[in-house]
Amino acid sequence: MYPGQAAYPGQPFHGWYDPAAHGFDPADPLVTPPGVGLGAWFARCLGAVRRGWQLLLPILLVTQVLPAVALSVLGLIFDPSARWDAELTADSTALPANFGIDLAMWLVVLLGGSLIFGLVQCVGWAAGTWVVTRQAAGEHVTLGGAFGYGLRRALGLWGWTLIFTLIMTLGFCLCFLPGVYAAFALAMAGPVYLFERRDPIGRSHRMLRDRLGLLLGRVALTGGAVIALGIAVSMVEAAGLTPFGTEPLAAMDTAVGAVLAISGAALLGLPAYLAQLVGLLVTYAEQRAHEGPVNSGQLAAELG
Template identity: 30%
Template sequence: MSETPGWSSPDQPQNQPPQYGQQPQYGQPQYGQQPPTGPSIKPGVIPLRPLAVGEIIDGAITTMRRYPKLIIGAAAVVAAVTQILGLLVQLPFLDDLTAVVTLDPNTTTQQEAMNQATDALVGFLSGSLISVVLLLLGTVFLSGFITVIVGHAVLGKPVTFAQAWEEFKPRLLPLLGATLLFGLITTVGLILCIVPGVWLWVMFGLVTPALVLERCGVSAAFGRSRKLVDGAWWRTFGILLLTVVIGAVIGWIVSLPFEAIGLAISGGFSNDPASVLNPAYLIFVTIGAIISSTITLPFSSAVTVLLYVDRRMRSEGMDIELQRAAGHGGI
């Protein structure tokens, strides 16, 4: 079974033999050793040295282009399943919502209107909760799966779906727990005040690659992310924010034509508020969401992994270890 290179942190024991399913260990970085001089070593999608912002973005795009069947294919399947199931969950409640939107105040008492609105809202929120759970599960799988692929792509190593899944499978449940904890922490921070929420979002933004590649526990992954971001919060914030903006723009450009077609078919341009609850409109919106998610989710996941690699190369000398793993300088 092919394995990604050893991503163990400097704090992990180096003399223990790897257990089954673990990545081989290459030892603690040699901080006094300098990388080979001359042209940058680039066996994979990035040069094995501290990266510029443009190189991180380009590396993410290159990874998607180099492994299209694995990354785009997996993203398309996950997006289609989660979005279609989410739509099917919402459809039974559309009639109730439409009835509430189109209520005639001249023939309906205030109490009747309140009761209808409450019933429709409860049903819609229940369906929305199921949709959010499906989206969460799909996002967790995709982010972890892509993390493994990017780990191979950094060294230009070939990887199959079976190999990537075999490496990621033991990390699925821990990653789900870490994702839920991350969402809870950042949500509480945002509720208390926007600034703490954003600070926590950036400080723990590298939890996924730390947990998957280093094969550590949930609490250790949060500690690793904090340690790697510490001292480079603003740079990390800028790259993550840029990734969000790029993803939002791409998603908007891709989904806009489908929304326009859906509005045209459902009569949305006639200012009818019930048109956005028309199944035709929602179907086209779902198609747009599937296509945009197929592009934006892998892109943001790949950027996060490469940002993690960059932080390790800058703060822990990981570039030397990666060069050794790539066959430059020996192990």
């Protein structure tokens, strides 16, 4: 434990650093004061989940899980790999008929679906941010108010998300490591847009440069949890689809089973979406605290 670190939010602080003396509320449920350590950050993440899970789960179910299920089903509908395998078995020396057209159509469906469902997901990220922040400020929140805010902010957040995704994709194409750096450098860009609505790319990158170790640690913990859960969900989905063969949507009975398997696996991904939302938001609030005194009420007011 660092000097002056509290074992949990609200515990008295001792030692050389006193957050209250520097304009911070040590018991603020969202903002982790500078110098109190990883335990206080984690406690605020857990506190946000405890306060908001009844609203956050339906928000994430509608805006994250359902789009993920829809995209997986679309991918299966247009997946030409089963026919390709059959044709390659018959003649392994020639490409399957209409290979280029089928591949292009499959990619267009997946890309187009990702773009459309990405807009829906941005509604959820904005709505979830609104819930967590306003609850931390002690304000009353409702599901309707959350979705109303999410709809107002979704289009702008979606546009910036497309830019973030393009930057990271180009980075991963350039020997992978630039993509990893871009992912960390842009980790705070979404919250920056929602709270500050200006220069999300530059602001997020400056936060990384100014507090490299702290931000890397918080984002790595959040990202590690999301990746681990995502791998587990992919394995469960693959195992669930195995009994239905290479063309699970070809018949009604296998189609129903396949959709249920995909839906069940997607539901297991709810904790990953929750961890991403809460982990990045609490990290952003901590980064703001390193720039000057801030509290949950101020952040709630900035959301508008």
